[in-house]
Amino acid sequence: METVYINSPLGITKIIGDENGISVISVSDVGTNTVSETIPQVLQEAVFQLNEYFEGKRTDFDLKLNPQGTEFQQKVWKALLEIPYGKTVSYMDQTKKLGDVKAIRAVASANGKNPLWIVVPCHRVIGTNGSLTGYAGEIWRKKWLLEHESPTAQQSLF
Numbered sequence: 001m002e003t004v005y006i007n008s009p010l011g012i013t014k015i016i017g018d019e020n021g022i023s024v025i026s027v028s029d030v031g032t033n034t035v036s037e038t039i040p041q042v043l044q045e046a047v048f049q050l051n052e053y054f055e056g057k058r059t060d061f062d063l064k065l066n067p068q069g070t071e072f073q074q075k076v077w078k079a080l081l082e083i084p085y086g087k088t089v090s091y092m093d094q095t096k097k098l099g100d101v102k103a104i105r106a107v108a109s110a111n112g113k114n115p116l117w118i119v120v121p122c123h124r125v126i127g128t129n130g131s132l133t134g135y136a137g138e139i140w141r142k143k144w145l146l147e148h149e150s151p152t153a154q155q156s157l158f
């Protein structure tokens with residue numbers, strides 16, 4: 001497995017993967033990890049696509065993914081990939097789509113264990129009442145990502 005750390009508008013992004021695909025994309029606060037000086041060949045496309053996303057030039061990803069998780073987690077993460085850029089769904093909508101409304105806590109837990117930040121867009125899942133809830137990457141990052149993907153740029157009144 002190869003690892004690279006890159007700067008992003010939301011902190012230091014860690015990418016781990018090999019020839020079988022990308023297995024981890026995570027974020028941490030600046031100062032927790034040192035930005036890599038070189039990018040391993042096998043991770044260059046992931047770095048390129050993430051940079052394009054942050055520059056507003058990419059709305060979907062075309063990467064070979066290899067997240068590690070249970071069969072149920074894999075099913076939940078696969079469903080997340082179907083949420084379009086600029087759109088949100090509620091945890092209940094996601095649970096209904098997966099076929100068992102009683103599994104809402106299990107679905108939310110699987111979302112929280114998503115190892116592929118941004119690329120598997122768990123940030124697009126919100127509370128039924130529209131609240132920004134339950135985001136392992138911290139709510140301020142979820143808000144930033146949703147605003148970044150918003151089809152109409154919000155202007156500040158002040």
